[in-house]
Amino acid sequence: MLLRVSNIFRMKFLSLIGLLSVSVLAAVLVSASPTLSQAQQPSPGVPAATSPTASPGLGGAVGTAASAFGAQTQQSGLNIVVLDPAHGGTDPGARGTGGIRESEIVLDFAVQVRRALELQGFQVVQTRQGNENPSFDDRSTTANAQRGAVFVTLHISSTGLPGTARVYVNSDLPAVANASGLIPWDRAQAPFLGLSKSFGDLVQGFLAQRFKGSPDTAQSASVRQLRTTAAPAIAVEVSSVTVEDRADLDRMAPGVADAIARGAAAFRPSYVVPSAPGALP
């Protein structure tokens, strides 16, 4: 009797092992198919995420937009604004107690800023379109590859008087060019500081008219993003994520967009576009 019982157990055990191995095989097959499809995806997907995307309707991919634009550059000068919604991906930036995230708000701001700039006749290139987080250098690369561009990075602060906006240009940088005449990447902003200041003052002037309590002129700060950007470059920081209602910040977006667009338009005549992307002004 005991023998029979042990036989039954053995059979059950064997059938259990069989079932288990079948299910493991099935699981491996199921998990393998998405892995394969994911492995195939990156070729079209990754460049789309990391590469800059030109605003729709004005040129599609940057390559074609830039080459089509090349012919115009000689006559019209500044035509491109590289717009950088800061942070993104795993980096939310400043966070408010009410769940407001800087990375999300600046992306929404960018939509309005882009629209206002396009109305002024600018072509807009964004460093990110969705919830990605390109590195500081990747964002600068986007700007440095353009000819006749200015760079605007958008931020929301954690502090400061709510309802105000400040423009920052990079603090002094020592180097200008090395012996070969090329601009060192890590100090690419140095030759553009004067132009950045002029551009920043114009935008800050328009912001001060709109948002009381904002400074009258651009301030300087060691903003990492600006340092490697070889173009007139400013950071616009809106206060702040501490507002209780997100609508308070959303209401500021049209005013910020208008100030940036009007500032860029006012700056256009004073900017002599360098002959090659990333060259000295």
Added chain:
Amino acid sequence: MTPSWRFWLIGGLVVAVLAAAIYFPILRRRVKRAARLQQQSEEQARRELTQPIAINPGEPRVKAKLFWAADAIDSTLVPVTAELPLSNDPVLRSKQILNTLLAGPVDTELRTLPPDALLLAFYLLPDGTAIADFSEALATSIPSGIVSEQLAVNSITRTLEANVPQVQRLKILIHGQEVETLAGHLDLTGTFVVNTNVAQEPPNPAPTPAGTDKPASPARAAKAPASVLATLTADKAPGKLGQTESRP
């Protein structure tokens, strides 16, 4: 197998299960307690290591200027004068003054640095470059943003400038490491100019932007030919000390 053998086997198993059921929660509690003790002792050891440099009451009392925020929402700094017994040794003096700055003002709303941030180490190189190593809390607890990060660095550099004339430039490290930014915005890869009267790096050909709360040095307004600048800066490697000198 006889019934008595089976009885003893099942009985033994039941006893083992019961013993395990009783012992397991006790064991879990013990492991938890041990982990907590270890964590506490690590925290204790860290605190002992990073014990702020005690201010020696025997030192001569001097008027020290500490830069804290002007008000809770403003982004400017105001000096607060306090009589402190400070050492004459520049490194010790810097540690004392930075620890006082980290301790914060009476009104906690005027703090410029997170309350849990610690100064881990401070070095002064012969060329006047100081290296201040702060705990990770400086980067993780500070409110993220250009304005708040700039205010924090300004309060450190201006306090050092006002009290330790030997410090000319400041490099900030976080937990012994060079980091790209303080909290996502402010560049920490270079050094900050502390003493504005010290001979500056070559001036920019572009007009100098005015500092937020520091006057630009007159030397910076001068212009130099690009060739001079090229020879002066060509050999600097990126990401190293002295690569960028930023005036906060």
